[in-house]
Amino acid sequence: MRDVAIVGAGMIPFGELFDQGIKDMVSRAFGATLGSVDKGMRADEIEAAWFSEVQSVDGFPAGLLADACGLTDIPVTRVENACATGNDAIRNALYAVGGGYVDVALVLGADKVRDTASSATFWDWMSTNRDSAWDLPLGLISPASFALHVARYMHEFGATREHLARVAVKNHRNGARNPYAHLRFEVTMEQVLAAPMVVEPFGLLDCVPQSDGAAAVIIAGKDVVDRYTDRPVWVRGVGTGMDRVMHAHKADLSYFAATRKAAQRAFGMAGVGPGDIDVAEVHDCFSGVEMMTYEDLGFCDRGEAPRLLEKEETSIGGRIPVNPSGGLKSKGHPPGATGLAQCTELFEQLRGEAVNQVDGARWALAHNVGGPTAVSAVTILEGPRG
Amino acid sequence: MEISALATYRPSWVDASGRRTLGPDEDVATLAVSAGRLLGDRLADVDRVVLVTRRPDALLGTTPEVVLEGLGLDAATPFVEQVGGAPATVETLLAANPGTLVLAVDPLAPAASAAALVQAGSLVLDRPATARHSVPVRTVPLTGAGDRVYDDPRLLREQGWKRAAAEVVKEGMHPVTVAGVPAKVAGSLVRGALPGIPENEAAAPLLLIARAATDGQDVRLVAVENGHAVAVDVTLAGSVPVLTAERATHPAPATWEPASAAEIPASPAAYGRAFEAKVGFKAGVCSCGERHYPPRAQCVACGALDAQHLVPLPRSASVYSAVTVRAPVPGKTVPYALAVVDVDGTDVRALVHITDDPPGRAPIGARGRLVLRRIAVRAGVPDYGYAFQPEEQHA
Numbered sequence: 069m070r071d072v073a074i075v076g077a078g079m080i081p082f083g084e085l086f087d088q089g090i091k092d093m094v095s096r097a098f099g100a101t102l103g104s105v106d107k108g109m110r111a112d113e114i115e116a117a118w119f120s121e122v123q124s125v126d127g128f129p130a131g132l133l134a135d136a137c138g139l140t141d142i143p144v145t146r147v148e149n150a151c152a153t154g155n156d157a158i159r160n161a162l163y164a165v166g167g168g169y170v171d172v173a174l175v176l177g178a179d180k181v182r183d184t185a186s187s188a189t190f191w192d193w194m195s196t197n198r199d200s201a202w203d204l205p206l207g208l209i210s211p212a213s214f215a216l217h218v219a220r221y222m223h224e225f226g227a228t229r230e231h232l233a234r235v236a237v238k239n240h241r242n243g244a245r246n247p248y249a250h251l252r253f254e255v256t257m258e259q260v261l262a263a264p265m266v267v268e269p270f271g272l273l274d275c276v277p278q279s280d281g282a283a284a285v286i287i288a289g290k291d292v293v294d295r296y297t298d299r300p301v302w303v304r305g306v307g308t309g310m311d312r313v314m315h316a317h318k319a320d321l322s323y324f325a326a327t328r329k330a331a332q333r334a335f336g337m338a339g340v341g342p343g344d345i346d347v348a349e350v351h352d353c354f355s356g357v358e359m360m361t362y363e364d365l366g367f368c369d370r371g372e373a374p375r376l377l378e379k380e381e382t383s384i385g386g387r388i389p390v391n392p393s394g395g396l397k398s399k400g401h402p403p404g405a406t407g408l409a410q411c412t413e414l415f416e417q418l419r420g421e422a423v424n425q426v427d428g429a430r431w432a433l434a435h436n437v438g439g440p441t442a443v444s445a446v447t448i449l450e451g452p453r454g
Numbered sequence: 455m456e457i458s459a460l461a462t463y464r465p466s467w468v469d470a471s472g473r474r475t476l477g478p479d480e481d482v483a484t485l486a487v488s489a490g491r492l493l494g495d496r497l498a499d500v501d502r503v504v505l506v507t508r509r510p511d512a513l514l515g516t517t518p519e520v521v522l523e524g525l526g527l528d529a530a531t532p533f534v535e536q537v538g539g540a541p542a543t544v545e546t547l548l549a550a551n552p553g554t555l556v557l558a559v560d561p562l563a564p565a566a567s568a569a570a571l572v573q574a575g576s577l578v579l580d581r582p583a584t585a586r587h588s589v590p591v592r593t594v595p596l597t598g599a600g601d602r603v604y605d606d607p608r609l610l611r612e613q614g615w616k617r618a619a620a621e622v623v624k625e626g627m628h629p630v631t632v633a634g635v636p637a638k639v640a641g642s643l644v645r646g647a648l649p650g651i652p653e654n655e656a657a658a659p660l661l662l663i664a665r666a667a668t669d670g671q672d673v674r675l676v677a678v679e680n681g682h683a684v685a686v687d688v689t690l691a692g693s694v695p696v697l698t699a700e701r702a703t704h705p706a707p708a709t710w711e712p713a714s715a716a717e718i719p720a721s722p723a724a725y726g727r728a729f730e731a732k733v734g735f736k737a738g739v740c741s742c743g744e745r746h747y748p749p750r751a752q753c754v755a756c757g758a759l760d761a762q763h764l765v766p767l768p769r770s771a772s773v774y775s776a777v778t779v780r781a782p783v784p785g786k787t788v789p790y791a792l793a794v795v796d797v798d799g800t801d802v803r804a805l806v807h808i809t810d811d812p813p814g815r816a817p818i819g820a821r822g823r824l825v826l827r828r829i830a831v832r833a834g835v836p837d838y839g840y841a842f843q844p845e846e847q848h849a
């Protein structure tokens with residue numbers, strides 16, 4: 069398998085994009101991504117595309133992307149893997165480019181969640197990813213599915229709501245400076261703790277907003293990378309991990325087994341370890357998930373994640389800055405776009421061009437988990453100075 | 455006609471008037487099971503079930519299937535749904551053959567349910583008498599609308615209850631106890647009658663028989679409703695087991711209605727496949743011994759396909775993790791608590807609601823029991839399963 073690099077990455081600002089349909093969003097994200105290629109790229113140089121979209125709107129997903137981006141002469145495939153769709157779509161494309169079947173591939177992620185009334189479609193969404201007879205009628209909504217993990221973790225390791233709030237405060241501080249973020253404001257610990265409860269232990273400010281958005285990367289095989297940039301960002305490792313779907317069947321709710329498996333595969337492929345990572349974009353759909361994930365990714369020992377937050381080691385300037393983009397928490401979480409937006413941020417970080425730049429970052433990691441907590445995807449990137 | 459065992463159940467919630475009222479996850483079917491299951495191993499003797507209530511959940515629904523599965527009885531057990539109030543319960547008892555389980559359910563506040571196992575035993579009902587006059591002061595429409603009440607309480611009392619009761623009391627040695635009327639009326643309807651109880655529909659006669667058995671007090675039971683009265687002597691030849699389930703009460707909110715209405719999608723086919731395991735709380739046990747809840751085609755331990763049979767799980771459990779949902783989930787009564795519980799003596803865990811306490815009171819490690827509840831109403835059809843009832847904290 070040959071080396072593969074990201075040669076372009078772009079996104080549109082996330083938010084409640086009532087003035088854009090998903091086709092508009094997809095077209096504009098594609099344009100931004102093509103425009104980010106240092107030496108330029110024509111659309112017809114792309115040989116295959118993968119569309120990362122969780123919830124289909126406005127029709128047949130793969131056809132929608134091909135049509136909206138003028139890519140009807142190449143194969144387009146839709147990937148759906150719950151909230152891990154974005155980084156899993158990159159893995160799919162990497163196999164094709166790394167295997168030599170195509171030289172240049174587009175991975176574009178988008179989701180449009182604000183075209184439908186949230187209450188009217190609530191159960192339609194739920195019924196696509198819950199067991200109809202057993203889990204659906206219980207009302208295991210997404211924050212509850214993660215809260216069951218976080219509550220167990222807090223019980224075992226003595227973490228508090230203040231620790232969770234530190235994640236929200238940190239990520240909002242980063243996101244407030246990111247022009248692509250949905251929620252561009254800072255929050256205080258007091259505001260997070262006083263926000264209305266959604267699912268204990270998560271208040272409203274521990275939770276992601278409902279965002280529309282689109283983001284993309286273009287990857288190329290080593291043989292052709294020079295045509296497009298002298299500063300490629302290498303995709304060194306990809307990994308997807310699974311877990312039992314029902315919460316009753318997960319061996320231990322105090323960690324995310326899917327994340328551990330995905331990380332192990334990605335690190336193994338990249339030939340580096342957690343200690344080598346300089347900056348990470350971690351799936352913080354709910355504040356406590358980021359905290360727990362520090363351990364599953366190996367950024368600290370078991371039970372030490374709250375200490376990492378207390379010492380601000382995951383803040384910009386800390387030992388391992390996490391979510392310099394603002395994370396899902398502040399930037400927003402259109403599920404299909406999320407993984408691609410993480411890699412867009414890391415593409416800029418590793419090229420030294422990010423808004424909240426981590427000085428000298430060489431290795432980076434992107435992480436998603438979802439499904440409910442039954443799938444994770446991890447991507448490990450190395451910067452051009454490597 | 456003899457009774458060998460009795461059971462009574464009252465729900466854990468009280469309304470603004472201090473009357474026991476159903477939780478958001480209870481109905482006639484769950485109330486029937488909550489009382490009936492108290493009889494435990496004695497249910498092995500049941501070969502026929504009669505459920506008496508004035509207010510069935512539906513004219514055609516799933517009550518018989520749910521009650522039979524919830525009680526662990528054979529699905530082919532004859533099951534009669536008897537519409538009626540207090541007199542109907544007494545008539546049902548009198549007509550029952552040995553082996554009959556009589557369940558009586560009052561779903562409206564004051565809510566209660568009770569069960570009697572008709573079988574050779576120490577509690578004897580005899581010397582029946584009946585009176586019937588047309589006094590339609592209270593009528594109950596079919597549509598689920600509120601009761602129609604003709605505004606003349608004295609007419610109901612004098613021409614209905616009192617006249618009919620007088621005709622059936624008869625001379626005898628036993629003090630009289632009256633079922634089917636409010637507690638404050640019961641003691642005065644017949645001269646010298648014992649104090650009444652809040653419940654006044656189908657469950658009331660069994661609750662009074664249970665009280666007599668507990669107190670060791672023979673009584674003449676008079677059950678009335680409008681102009682209808684049925685009376686029997688209740689005589690104790692020895693002690694009769696009376697099993698009761700009554701927890702400390704919590705104030706019920708003004709309404710259990712969801713914050714916003716939405717229809718939870720239903721698949722009767724999927725529910726039907728899950729039914730026996732879900733309503734009977736049974737695991738799929740593989741030939742290798744591995745237990746699966748829910749049951750599944752392939753064993754997670756040995757990989758065998760289609761090698762599982764259903765076996766009831768223990769009903770005691772402890773909380774492994776729990777959260778309280780406070781966001782306004784469409785179609786759900788909020789707040790509600792979700793828990794993953796460890797089922798005692800197994801490696802089985804279950805994702806369940808926490809019931810019968812205000813949400814948030816059962817922390818990780820709390821112990822309790824799994825009880826049949828109506829988990830949701832989906833497309834108008836009730837969906838049943840098990841919920842975790844925390845043990846009461848005895849201070």
Ligand SMILES: [Zn+2]
Pocket residue numbers: 740741742743744753754755756757758
């Ligand atoms: Zn097996």
